[in-house]
Structure formats: C-alpha cells, structure tokens
Amino acid sequence: MPTWLVTGGAGFIGGNFVLDAVASGVRVVNLDALTYAGNLDTLSPLSDNSNHVFVEGDIGDRVLLDALLAEHRPDAVINFAAESHVDRSIDGPAAFVQTNVVGTLVLLEAVRDYWRAMPTAAGSAFRFLHVSTDEVYGSLGNTGKFSETTPYAPNSPYSASKAASDHLVRAFHHTYGLPVLTTNCSNNYGPYQFPEKLIPLVIAKAIAGEPLPIYGDGKNVRDWLYVADHCAAIRAVLERGRIGETYNVGGDAERQNIQVVDTICRLLDERRPRQDGKPRASQITYVKDRPGHDRRYAIDATKLKSELGWAPQHSFEQGIADTVDWYLENQAWVGRVLDGSYRLERIGAGHAEAAA
Known part of the structure; x- marks a missing residue:
C-alpha cells in the first residue's frame, strides 16, 4: 500500500483528492493548518x-x-496547501506570500532532504507534485488558450504568490534534482467548496433570497473544471507524468460568469422554487468590479490528454447539476461553515472602491 503525504488535504480540492485516494487503497497522511x-x-x-x-x-x-x-516515510508528497482566494489576497497579500511562497519553500527544503536520504530504489520512485493554477498566466483576449509554455504574467497578489511557488518547485528540480511535477488547473467546482467562491456563494445566496452579486458586466470568462476530474488528472500526472514537467488541467468548459449564475438560478428554480414564484435570476445584481480582474482564462490540456490519456469525464451541464444537488442535500455542512467568521459578505470591497 503506497503512503502519500498530502498537504492542504482538508480544503476543497485537497479534501476531494484525499477521499478518493483513501477509497482507492492509498494510505494518506493529511497535513492541514485548518x-x-x-x-x-x-x-x-x-x-x-x-x-x-x-x-x-x-x-x-x-x-x-x-x-x-x-x-510515515511517504512515497509521494502532493502539495495542495495554499491561500487561494483572489479577493482575500487584495485585502491581505502578506498571508498569501507567507503560505504560498515561504511555506512552499520550507516544504521543498524538508522534502529535498528526506528524498536525498532515501534508498536508491525508493528515491527513484518518489515524486513531489505541486498543485497550482492557471491564474499565473495572466489574462487572455477573446481567443487563444494557456499552454504549458505561456509566459507567466500574474495580475493579483494571489496569482503572484502561486507563480513564485511554481518557480521554486522548478528551481528545486533543476538545482537539486528533486523529482517534481506541477499541475496548473482552471477554475474548480463541485462538492465541499468553501462558499466564498462563485458557484457555492451563488447557491447559498440564492437559497437565502439575497442579492446575487456579479462583478462588472459579468462577461469574464473561466474554464470550469469539475473537481473529480481534476483529482483524476492529478493521479494521472503523479503516476505517469514525466519528472520536471508541467501539465495544464482544463475542463473544456468556457463560460461567462453571468452564464454560470443563470444556470444555477435555473437549476434552483427547477429543484426548489421560490415561494413567491419569482425566478431566482431576479436576484442578480451587478457590483463594482474587483481591481485587476482578469478578463478570460482558457486552458489547453492537449499535453495531459495526449501523453497521459486523461480527459474530463463531466460536462459542465452535468457537473453543475450534480453540484447544485450536493449543496441542496448538504445544507448542514454549509451551515457549519457559515457558523465561522465568513457570512457570505463581499471581500475586498473597500479596495475595489479605492481603485475606482
């Protein structure tokens, strides 16, 4: 039975990955700062x-x-641990540098020294996989997609901190020989996502009868990736990826933000209509855009598909329907999350006003 050290394994993507890994027969040591x-x-x-x-x-x-x-002598380390919300990085960039840059450096140094002391056969099989984001590439125009060779151009404190961590991982491979792999994914969605992110936030606010805030004109485009497909991609890269390589992971599902919100409203109207009979789309309200809001992301996952045989198994239509159903069936989970400090408020609004 393989043993993996998973960092950030109580978060959204990490938690889904851990559940799947253990179910498939992997022993997981799960480190999370909670x-x-x-x-x-x-x-x-x-x-x-x-x-x-x-x-x-x-x-x-x-x-x-x-x-x-x-x-625990792990056979692999998979690093999900990160501060990851752009709006929070606008309010407090220092925390993102501390976790995503300094924390990743400390982790890399510890893993490097552990790997160096491993017996030859175990060391040859060992892998360090770093989970990153497409946001490190910046923003696209109306055409084109991010590939693994797209120059980095991060536009938020969050994406800048992730870009720095990616560079550190690359440097530890080229300088020390550490057997690393990096994945850069598009926007994830699915079960267990903290409700500050667009899809769970809209679901929660729509159910509560609150306004559904849309940044700017709502036409910012993201490539949406169902979290189970992302987890499968990470497994493929971990098990078959070429050492030192980066693999982009996308869902082949570009949608404008307003299209995503309209879809959620329609699904909720079908499953849980408002008592007054009004469509939930009537709750949509447009708010001042976030500072430096990237216009469009799109991932070219050709390398991952052609080299490792991975492809997303969930269409956006099926994935978003399953996600809405999960949140409707797990309101107790959402309620416990919202018992904390986050109450569905907009983060970074003061800085947005100052930038206007």
Whole structure:
C-alpha cells in the first residue's frame, strides 16, 4: 500500500483528492493548518479509517515536516496547501506570500532532504507534485488558450504568490534534482467548496433570497473544471507524468460568469422554487468590479490528454447539476461553515472602491 503525504488535504480540492485516494487503497497522511477554508467535516467519512492520518499543522513548520516524513516515510508528497482566494489576497497579500511562497519553500527544503536520504530504489520512485493554477498566466483576449509554455504574467497578489511557488518547485528540480511535477488547473467546482467562491456563494445566496452579486458586466470568462476530474488528472500526472514537467488541467468548459449564475438560478428554480414564484435570476445584481480582474482564462490540456490519456469525464451541464444537488442535500455542512467568521459578505470591497 503506497503512503502519500498530502498537504492542504482538508480544503476543497485537497479534501476531494484525499477521499478518493483513501477509497482507492492509498494510505494518506493529511497535513492541514485548518484555516477558515479547511474543514474536518469534509473528511468525516474517513473518521474510522486507519488509512487516513490527520495532522493539524502548517507547511511552514520544518520541525513538524521532518517528524512526519521520518515517521510515515511517504512515497509521494502532493502539495495542495495554499491561500487561494483572489479577493482575500487584495485585502491581505502578506498571508498569501507567507503560505504560498515561504511555506512552499520550507516544504521543498524538508522534502529535498528526506528524498536525498532515501534508498536508491525508493528515491527513484518518489515524486513531489505541486498543485497550482492557471491564474499565473495572466489574462487572455477573446481567443487563444494557456499552454504549458505561456509566459507567466500574474495580475493579483494571489496569482503572484502561486507563480513564485511554481518557480521554486522548478528551481528545486533543476538545482537539486528533486523529482517534481506541477499541475496548473482552471477554475474548480463541485462538492465541499468553501462558499466564498462563485458557484457555492451563488447557491447559498440564492437559497437565502439575497442579492446575487456579479462583478462588472459579468462577461469574464473561466474554464470550469469539475473537481473529480481534476483529482483524476492529478493521479494521472503523479503516476505517469514525466519528472520536471508541467501539465495544464482544463475542463473544456468556457463560460461567462453571468452564464454560470443563470444556470444555477435555473437549476434552483427547477429543484426548489421560490415561494413567491419569482425566478431566482431576479436576484442578480451587478457590483463594482474587483481591481485587476482578469478578463478570460482558457486552458489547453492537449499535453495531459495526449501523453497521459486523461480527459474530463463531466460536462459542465452535468457537473453543475450534480453540484447544485450536493449543496441542496448538504445544507448542514454549509451551515457549519457559515457558523465561522465568513457570512457570505463581499471581500475586498473597500479596495475595489479605492481603485475606482
């Protein structure tokens, strides 16, 4: 049975990945700092599973990392740990640099030293996989897609911090020989996503009868990737990817933000109509755009598809319907999340006003 150290495994993508990995017969040591977006409720199906070891802690804690690596001897490290919300990075960029840059550096140094001390056969099979984002590439015009050779041009404190972490991972491969892999994904959606992100936020606000805020004209375009497809892509890269390479992961599902919101409203109207009979699209309201809002992202995943045989298995129509159904069926999970400090408010609004 392989053992993987997964960092950030109580978050949205990491939590989905851990659930899938353990179900497939992997022993997972799950390190998560349990910040606002980390949620042990996501991992409740594994509460009695001896193949899941949860440790609360930070990737910037070198002493803890050394102890975990020495005790559990993982065959791979998969790094999901990151601050990831653009609006929060506008309000407080320092936290993003601390986790995404400094934390990643500490993790890389610990893993490098662990890998160097491994027996030859185990060291040859070991992998460090770093999960990143398409936002490091900047913004696209009306045509074209991001490929693995697209120059980096991050436009937010969040994407700049992720770009820095990507560069560190690359440098540790070229300087020290660490067997690394990097994935850059498009916008994820699906179960267990913290409700500050567009899709779960719109679902929660629509159910509550609140206004549905749309930045700018609503025509910013994202390539939407169902989280289960992303997890499958990470497994493919981890198991078959070429050392030192980057693989872009996209859902082949470009949609304007307003199209996404309209779809959610229609699905909710079908499943849980408003008592007054009005369509939920009537709750849509346009608000001042976020500073530096990238206009369009689109991923070219040809390399991943052709080299490793991966392809998304969920159309956007099926994935968004499944996502809406999951949130409707798991309102208790949402309620427990919202018992914390986040109450569906807009983040970064003051800075948006100052930039206007």
